[in-house]
Amino acid sequence: MKVSKARIGVVIGKNGEIKEEIEKKLGVKIDLNSKTGDCEISPIIDSPDYNPLNILTAKKVINAINRGFNPKKAIKLLEETYDLEIFNLLLILGKSDKRIKRMKGRIIGRNGEMRNAIERFAGCFISVHGKTVSIIADYENLQIARKAVSMLLNGMPHHMVLRFLENKYNEKKREQFRKFYKPEF
Numbered sequence: 001m002k003v004s005k006a007r008i009g010v011v012i013g014k015n016g017e018i019k020e021e022i023e024k025k026l027g028v029k030i031d032l033n034s035k036t037g038d039c040e041i042s043p044i045i046d047s048p049d050y051n052p053l054n055i056l057t058a059k060k061v062i063n064a065i066n067r068g069f070n071p072k073k074a075i076k077l078l079e080e081t082y083d084l085e086i087f088n089l090l091l092i093l094g095k096s097d098k099r100i101k102r103m104k105g106r107i108i109g110r111n112g113e114m115r116n117a118i119e120r121f122a123g124c125f126i127s128v129h130g131k132t133v134s135i136i137a138d139y140e141n142l143q144i145a146r147k148a149v150s151m152l153l154n155g156m157p158h159h160m161v162l163r164f165l166e167n168k169y170n171e172k173k174r175e176q177f178r179k180f181y182k183p184e185f
Contacts, residue, residue, distance in 0.1 A: 001038075001040075001041075001059060001063070002037050003037040003062065003066050004066055005037055007065060007068075010065055010071060011032060011065050011066070011071075012034070013071060019032065022061055022062070025078055026054040026058050026078070027044050027048070027050040028041050028042065028054055028055060029043075029044055030058065041059060042055075043055055057077065060083075061074050062074075063084065063086075064077060064127075064134065067127055067130075067134040068129025068130070068134065069127045069134065073125045073136060074136070076125070079138075082138050083137070084135070084136055085134065085135045085137075085146055086132050086134045087135075087149060088131065089104070089131045089133065103153055104128050106152050106158075107126075107128055107133055107149060108128055114152070114158060114162075117162055117165060118148050118149070118161075121144075121168065121169040122137060122168070122169075123137060124137030125137070126145070135149065144165070144168045147164070148161050148165055151164065
């Protein structure tokens with residue numbers, strides 16, 4: 001896989017801390033060429049944390065950091081219930097830089113308000129980086145965030161997307177309340 005030159009330092013971290021943490025938690029070896037950005041992930045079979053799927057998880061974490069996420073947020077992908085969703089705006093919107101810039105602005109919103117609302121109501125992390133929009137969330141919240149971003153990309157007004165997010169958030173809270181206060185006879 002390839003890591004952009006601007007994000008190589010972030011993947012490695014201060015004194016190699018981030019790279020070491022990923023390697024230690026997943027039982028993998030990460031070979032990252034700091035000149036070209038080529039990244040190779042191989043398993044350490046002797047490691048107590050060895051799992052064949054850890055290579056895919058490590059790729060996901062590095063891909064998330066490469067897509068503009070803070071490493072602390074990307075490390076959330078080590079939990080089984082979390083996943084990464086990437087919207088490639090070039091494929092969705094075409095090659096018009098003006099249109100891509102406008103849609104990125106719609107997703108972020110004025111002073112980041114829309115992005116913050118999606119993150120708060122859907123319980124996720126969003127990164128708008130380059131020509132992609134990426135989401136990290138658990139499976140249930142990922143569906144809500146994915147739908148909200150899709151609504152924005154399809155041109156829905158912001159107030160409609162906010163209403164959708166608030167309704168989903170309220171449904172989740174009601175369901176949690178029912179589970180917590182369900183009487184037992």
